[in-house]
Amino acid sequence: MAPNSIHWFRKGLRLHDNPALQEAIRGAGTVRCVYFLDPWFAGSSSVGVNRWRFLLQCLEDLDANLRKLNSRLFVIRGQPANVFPRLFKEWKISRLTFEYDSEPFGKERDAAIKKLAMEAGVEVIVKTSHTLYDLDKIIELNGTLISRLDPPEMPVETLSDTLMGRCVTPISEDHGDKYGVPSLEELGFDIEGLPTAVWPGGETEALTRIERHLERKAWVANFERPRMNANSLLASPTGLSPYLRFGCLSCRLFYFKLTDLYRKVKKNSSPPLSLYGQLLWREFFYTAATNNPRFDKMEGNPICVRIPWDKNPEALAKWAEAKTGFPWIDAIMTQLRQEGWIHHLARHAVACFLTRGDLWISWEEGMKVFEELLLDADWSVNAGSWMWLSCSSFFQQFFHCYCPVGFGRRTDPNGDFIRRYLPILRGFPAKYIYDPWNAPESVQAAAKCIIGVHYPKPMVHHAEASRLNIERMKQIYQQLSRYRGLGLLASVPSTNGNGNGGMMAYSPGEQQPGTNNNNNNSHLSGSSVAAGNGSGSILLNFDNEEQTRPSSAGQQQQPAGYHSVPDTNQTITSSRLYHEFAVPQHPGLLLHTRGITGKRERESEREGSGEKDPTSCSVHKMQRQSAEVSWDVAGHFGGCTLCCC
Numbered sequence: 001m002a003p004n005s006i007h008w009f010r011k012g013l014r015l016h017d018n019p020a021l022q023e024a025i026r027g028a029g030t031v032r033c034v035y036f037l038d039p040w041f042a043g044s045s046s047v048g049v050n051r052w053r054f055l056l057q058c059l060e061d062l063d064a065n066l067r068k069l070n071s072r073l074f075v076i077r078g079q080p081a082n083v084f085p086r087l088f089k090e091w092k093i094s095r096l097t098f099e100y101d102s103e104p105f106g107k108e109r110d111a112a113i114k115k116l117a118m119e120a121g122v123e124v125i126v127k128t129s130h131t132l133y134d135l136d137k138i139i140e141l142n143g144t145l146i147s148r149l150d151p152p153e154m155p156v157e158t159l160s161d162t163l164m165g166r167c168v169t170p171i172s173e174d175h176g177d178k179y180g181v182p183s184l185e186e187l188g189f190d191i192e193g194l195p196t197a198v199w200p201g202g203e204t205e206a207l208t209r210i211e212r213h214l215e216r217k218a219w220v221a222n223f224e225r226p227r228m229n230a231n232s233l234l235a236s237p238t239g240l241s242p243y244l245r246f247g248c249l250s251c252r253l254f255y256f257k258l259t260d261l262y263r264k265v266k267k268n269s270s271p272p273l274s275l276y277g278q279l280l281w282r283e284f285f286y287t288a289a290t291n292n293p294r295f296d297k298m299e300g301n302p303i304c305v306r307i308p309w310d311k312n313p314e315a316l317a318k319w320a321e322a323k324t325g326f327p328w329i330d331a332i333m334t335q336l337r338q339e340g341w342i343h344h345l346a347r348h349a350v351a352c353f354l355t356r357g358d359l360w361i362s363w364e365e366g367m368k369v370f371e372e373l374l375l376d377a378d379w380s381v382n383a384g385s386w387m388w389l390s391c392s393s394f395f396q397q398f399f400h401c402y403c404p405v406g407f408g409r410r411t412d413p414n415g416d417f418i419r420r421y422l423p424i425l426r427g428f429p430a431k432y433i434y435d436p437w438n439a440p441e442s443v444q445a446a447a448k449c450i451i452g453v454h455y456p457k458p459m460v461h462h463a464e465a466s467r468l469n470i471e472r473m474k475q476i477y478q479q480l481s482r483y484r485g486l487g488l489l490a491s492v493p494s495t496n497g498n499g500n501g502g503m504m505a506y507s508p509g510e511q512q513p514g515t516n517n518n519n520n521n522s523h524l525s526g527s528s529v530a531a532g533n534g535s536g537s538i539l540l541n542f543d544n545e546e547q548t549r550p551s552s553a554g555q556q557q558q559p560a561g562y563h564s565v566p567d568t569n570q571t572i573t574s575s576r577l578y579h580e581f582a583v584p585q586h587p588g589l590l591l592h593t594r595g596i597t598g599k600r601e602r603e604s605e606r607e608g609s610g611e612k613d614p615t616s617c618s619v620h621k622m623q624r625q626s627a628e629v630s631w632d633v634a635g636h637f638g639g640c641t642l643c644c645c
Contacts, residue, residue, distance in 0.1 A: 002029030003123070004091060005167075008080070008098040009035045009073070010106075011130050013058045014203040015065050017155035017250035020127040024097040025159070025167045032091060032169060033066060034074045035059060036083065037182065046372045049189050050340035054201040054375050058246050059181045061202025069161060071169035074179040081112055088120040091170075099247070100128040102135050102286050103379050104293035132251055132283055135290050155252045198235045198339045199242050199375055206243035210254060213238040214261050230412035233335075233343050234420075241376035242341070244282075255279060285384035296383035298364060303393045307476060309355070309362035316361055318459055319354050320369045322422075325451075325458035327434055328408030329353050331421040338421070340375035345411075348389055352402040355390035356473055358465045363390035391473060398473035401466050409434045424449050 007024035013035075015021070025031050063073035076083055087093060096117050101110060110126070117124045128134050132152040141148050157163070172178070184191050216238065243249040255276065262271040273280075288303070289295040298304050317323075322330040322337070332346040342350075347370075353359065354366045363386035370386075371377045387393040408417070415433035419426045425433055427447030432439035437451045437458060444450050451457055 002027060003094040004029060005031045005095040005097065006087065006091070006093050007031060007033045008096065009033060009062070010099065010101060011245075012099040012247035013062050014206070014248050014250065015062075016158040016203070016207070017129060017253050018099070018159065019129055019156045020097040020099045020125065021159060022156055022163065023125045023127060024095065025164055028095065028167045030091075030170055031071070031167050032074050033062075033071065034076050034087070035062075036076050036078065036080050038077070038079060046368065048337075048340070048372045049184065049191070049194065050197070050373070051375050051377070052187065052189065053184060053194075053197055054199060054242055054340070055246065056181055056184065057197070057201030058203070058248055061204050061248075063181060065203060066169075069159065069164050071164075072171050072175055072179070073181070074175075075181050076179065080109070081116065084113060084116055085120060088117070088122055093120075093122055095123045095125065097125045097127070099130055100126050102131060102290045104290065104295070107290075129250065129252065130247055131286055132255055132279060135283075135287050138283075138287050139291070152252055152255055155250055155256060195338065199239070199341060201242070201246070201248065203243075203248045206240070206249035209238055209240060209243065210249060210257065213240065214257060228345065228411055230414070230416050233346060233412065233417045235339060235341055239341070245376040245378050251279060251282070282381060285381045288384060289380035296364070296367060296379060298362065298392065304387055305392050305476065305480065307362075307390070307392060310360045312359070312361060315359050315459065316354075316365050318456075319350070319359060319361070319366075323456050323459075324353070324404075325437070325456040326353070326404040326462075327415075327418045327422055327425055327436065327455075329404050331408075331418045334421040336370075336373050340373060342374075347385070349402045349404070349407055351386060351389040353404055355386075356398055356469050357401045358404065358460050358462055358469070360465075360469055360472070363387060363392055391477075396477060398477065399470055401470070404462055405434045422455075424455050 005024040005028040007021045012018055012020070021033070024033075059073060059075060066073055076087075084096075096113075098110070101107060114124050133149070138149065184194075240249060240254070244251055244254070258275065259271055262275060263269065292301065292303070294300040294302075298306055319329070320333065322333040324330055324333075329350055332342050332350050335346075336342045336350075351363070351366055354361050355363050367382055367386040370382055371379075374382070384394070388395045391398040409415075412418075414430045415425075415428070418433050425436060425447070427449060428436050428439060429443070432443060436444070436447075436449070436455065439447070439451070441450075449455055
């Protein structure tokens with residue numbers, strides 16, 4: 001007798017490259033595709049309306065594609081553990097299939113469902129397709145030769161009438177009422193004033209985007225990373241990250257399409273590993289998290305340094321609600337809240353500002369905000385990236401810091417991005433739009449925006465706060481190195497000058513730069529320190545640039561509990577750091593990576609714009625070389641690592 005199957009959709013919301021779905025229909029008499037939606041969870045969770053809308057659009061698209069095969073999607077209200085026993089009996093099910101979930105809580109849930117299925121006499125088939133590799137196999141082979149790991153499996157063919165064969169889906173007349181995709185209103189969301197989705201959900205849109213993605217002839221010609229500019233900050237019609245996160249697009253399909261295209265363009269030459277850099281970073285974070293249920297926590301997380309972050313709800317709220325007084329930071333957070341997506345370097349900038357750069361607030365708090373607002377928020381990648389950017393794991397070069405003024409100014413000199421998302425500042429000239437508190441009163445009046453009245457003053461003095469925080473991190477890592485009995489840091493830069501070792505915190509997939517011996521740095525002011533990184537030294541220039549303070553009239557006071565920053569001309573000493581420095585809970589497990597792809601040359605220079613008011617941090621001009629092919633489809637921050645293409 002032909003089995004009756006259920007295929008359980010979780011991620012993997014697609015018909016292409018879905019091996020578990022193919023197992024469900026193989027030789028089956030009937031198949032029902034189900035998705036569990038807990039209405040109570042929808043109304044009480046921290047997931048924002050944009051992400052819920054994207055999910056519902058994915059489900060609607062999936063249902064529409066199943067209809068073309070004379071099937072339907074069954075959206076089940078309730079918890080799987082409570083509902084499956086009833087469905088097994090009611091539908092006389094003998095086979096259950098689903099995609100492997102590598103996350104710890106997913107594995108725990110699936111183990112419970114397998115037990116229920118076994119008790120009901122239901123066969124369970126699980127297939128890996130959300131990652132390139134079988135993560136258990138990676139862990140098993142850890143420490144051995146990489147050649148022992150098989151290449152990723154080829155994608156399986158898309159579900160079709162031919163594959164369906166005689167397998168049917170029983171559909172009742174009231175299917176829409178019982179099992180239809182609910183609306184946002186039905187889930188309790190207020191959609192009044194909700195703008196049109198910038199990112200339409202679903203497999204159909206994902207497959208359209210990947211074709212656009214691979215057709216970009218300028219990129220294909222040399223496989224270069226696109227240069228960063230103002231347009232890069234906006235959502236792209238070729239962006240892929242939300243679609244990979246929800247499984248509307250198979251990472252294996254993307255991997256092999258990219259491989260085939262490279263060989264076609266480069267005349268059958270083998271693709272370099274760096275071509276897949278961001279996909280591999282996605283795999284890295286999944287692997288690091290799969291056996292660590294505390295991966296998204298500082299306490300009890302064996303790979304995370306326990307840093308005594310400040311607790312400051314008021315400062316956290318200003319950051320999350322785009323009220324920091326730094327237009328670059330506030331514009332990014334506004335875009336995030338409105339659209340559910342921000343460029344990966346924008347993610348790095350706001351993460352650095354919240355944690356080790358300025359506010360000294362725990363990465364866990366920022367991770368929760370991203371979890372709520374990002375369409376592509378992914379548990380493993382989100383937590384891993386926040387640990388990375390806060391120097392809590394994976395990355396220890398804490399003396400690299402994003403400037404909340406200079407970085408945006410170099411990316412978008414005219415300030416169009418700020419004008420788009422902060423219209424209150426639209427009237428400011430480009431000279432002052434990144435630091436409007438420095439604009440004369442006449443300029444503020446002409447712009448119809450008085451700083452401190454219509455737009456907040458900066459909530460922190462960046463140069464002072466970053467210098468203090470670098471000193472804090474320095475002492476933490478010096479103590480950590482002594483505790484481990486190792487030279488974790490070959491040397492730690494001093495914090496002379498403004499304490500800001502550069503605008504750029506290097507990200508996964510980027511090789512740490514060596515000193516450029518061709519540069520003549522004799523014209524640079526401030527002190528220089530070389531820090532070894534195992535592949536050459538990094539020349540850090542600490543220029544004596546300062547953020548001009550807001551005028552004393554109406555000056556904001558520091559919120560209670562916020563760490564005080566010393567006066568500009570005072571020396572920071574360890575006695576001024578009011579906390580205990582902690583060591584990792586399992587110091588031997590602290591991961592230290594150096595990046596595997598890309599090549600960057602950084603020239604340190606003073607900004608030659610001729611502006612009267614210098615920015616609040618050192619200026620670092622970055623040039624991406626044509627050999628850099630780590631195609632930042634990924635951003636690896638918060639989402640499934642393909643956020644910016």
